[in-house]
Amino acid sequence: MGTPDFAVEPLRRLVEGGYRIVGVVTVPDKPAGRGLKLQVSAVKAYAEQVLPQVPLLQPAKLKDPAFVAALQDLRADLAIVVAFRMLPEVIWGMPRLGTFNLHASLLPQYRGAAPINWAVMNGESKTGVTTFLLNHEIDMGAILMQRELPIGEDDTAGTVHDGLMELGAGLVVETVDGLAAGTILPSAQPQVPASELRSAPKIFKEDCRLVAEGRRWGDYSIRDLYNKVRGLSPYPGAWCDFPGNGGDGVARTTAKILAVHIEPFAPGEARMLERSDFESDGKRWLRVQCADGWLYVDRLQVAGKRAMEVEEFLRGYRI
Numbered sequence: 001m002g003t004p005d006f007a008v009e010p011l012r013r014l015v016e017g018g019y020r021i022v023g024v025v026t027v028p029d030k031p032a033g034r035g036l037k038l039q040v041s042a043v044k045a046y047a048e049q050v051l052p053q054v055p056l057l058q059p060a061k062l063k064d065p066a067f068v069a070a071l072q073d074l075r076a077d078l079a080i081v082v083a084f085r086m087l088p089e090v091i092w093g094m095p096r097l098g099t100f101n102l103h104a105s106l107l108p109q110y111r112g113a114a115p116i117n118w119a120v121m122n123g124e125s126k127t128g129v130t131t132f133l134l135n136h137e138i139d140m141g142a143i144l145m146q147r148e149l150p151i152g153e154d155d156t157a158g159t160v161h162d163g164l165m166e167l168g169a170g171l172v173v174e175t176v177d178g179l180a181a182g183t184i185l186p187s188a189q190p191q192v193p194a195s196e197l198r199s200a201p202k203i204f205k206e207d208c209r210l211v212a213e214g215r216r217w218g219d220y221s222i223r224d225l226y227n228k229v230r231g232l233s234p235y236p237g238a239w240c241d242f243p244g245n246g247g248d249g250v251a252r253t254t255a256k257i258l259a260v261h262i263e264p265f266a267p268g269e270a271r272m273l274e275r276s277d278f279e280s281d282g283k284r285w286l287r288v289q290c291a292d293g294w295l296y297v298d299r300l301q302v303a304g305k306r307a308m309e310v311e312e313f314l315r316g317y318r319i
Contacts, residue, residue, distance in 0.1 A: 001025040003041045007082035009165050010102060010172040011046060014080075017173060021054055023074040025084070028058045063088055078179060080172060081134065092134040097179050099134045102172055104164045105200065106130060106146055108189045111139035112200030116164065117157045121231030122198060123223065126150050127160065129168040131175040133186055142186035144175050156233040208232050210240040210257065217277040222262040222293040229260050237301070242317075243278060253317070258307055259299035264292060282318060286310050 002011070003026055015021060024047040029038040040048075047056050055074065059067035068090055079099040081087065092099035105115035106128040112118070119127040128148040133141040147170075149163050178184035210225055211217055217225075232238040237256035280286040287294040301307040 001079065001084045001087075002043045002082040003027050004083050005042045006104070006161065006165050006168070007084070008042050008046045009169040010080065010082055011043065012050075013169045013173050014176070015050060019173075019176065021051060022076050023055045023057060023071070024051060025057045025059070025071075027085075028060055062091055078176065080176070082168070082172070086138060087134060089136065100131050100144055100175060100179070101134055101139075101141070102168050103130045103132065103139055104161075104168065106148065107132060107139060107143060108192055109198050110200040111197075113202040115200040116161050117203055117231045118198065118200040119231075120151060120155065120157050120160055121228050123227045124151055127164070129164055129171050131171055132189075140189060142188055144184050144186055145171055145178065147171050154230075156230045158234045203232075203236060205236075205239075208236055208238050210238050217288045217290050217295070220290050222264065222290045222295050225290060225295050226260060226262050229257050233258055254303045256301040256303075256307075257297055257299075258301060259297075261296050261298060263287075263294045263296065265294070280314060280318075282314055284311055284314070286314060 001024075002008070011021070011024070024043065026041045026043040026047070029040050029044075031037065032039040044056060044058070047054065055070070057067060057070055061067070062085065071091065071094060076095045078097040079092065079095045081092075081099060081101040083102075087099065103111075103115065104127070105111070105119065106126075107130040110119055110127070116127070126148055128146055130146045131144040132139075133144065135141040147167050149160070149167055151160055175184065210228060211220070229238045237258065239254060239256045242253040242255060277289050278286065279289065285296060287296045297310050299307060299309055300313060302313070
């Protein structure tokens with residue numbers, strides 16, 4: 001059961017490993033784009049191409065009696081969930097060996113919908129993947145297996161996603177083998193004080209804003225902003241407002257910030273710009289004064305336009 005590319009790779013590994021897939025479950029097709037053409041999930045696209053004879057189920061409601069009956073008819077020994085939806089007990093309790101989920105963090109840390117983004121935004125040096133048995137609580141079931149992945153200083157959510165996708169696909173296969181052989185002993189998740197737990201809630205547009213309403217760039221450290229840009233790149237993208245061409249400090253342009261680099265202040269360099277936190281030579285660089293250094297914008301995307309390097313942006317825009 002799954003939806004995006006992150007779920008396709010484990011399915012591919014199982015198919016290529018010769019495991020018997022008795023059914024695939026994914027979300028219903030959804031209208032998207034200007035023409036509202038129906039778009040299929042990555043899992044459906046793969047299943048239709050590689051597993052045309054395998055039943056493909058796309059329930060709108062997971063408690064729909066017709067869907068529950070269709071699952072029962074599959075007589076699956078084990079169910080695997082990767083980036084799907086919260087399942088009711090009538091579903092996860094059905095298979096003989098249970099149902100396990102692949103989660104993109106080292107549980108109990110980063111429970112929630114966006115563990116990869118939040119791990120990078122918080123400046124973590126490592127993350128990982130966990131397989132765990134489903135129960136009545138979200139991301140709190142007994143752990144089966146875990147694998148770690150280091151996060152480099154230049155990694156983005158995109159590069160970490162790709163690394164975890166490969167690592168997680170291998171872990172799914174290991175977990176299937178272990179459960180089938182009876183060699184995996186599930187263990188309760190470690191008890192961590194609430195003050196030490198990191199959560200990974202769904203990310204909304206305002207969460208992607210680099211400078212909160214009523215605050216200035218100087219209220220933030222360059223490292224925190226750098227991590228936020230990395231953690232939201234390439235999707236959904238950090239964003240901010242730029243002062244207009246007239247130089248009066250009025251925010252007139254909204255842009256996603258796709259890549260940045262940072263430069264700490266030299267001794268005695270910290271200062272406040274007269275009319276804006278922004279500074280540019282108008283040709284090659286655009287930087288923002290923060291609490292402890294400069295945040296240089298390298299790549300951005302103005303609303304309604306394609307992504308561009310900062311040099312191209314400055315040819316048609318003046319700070």
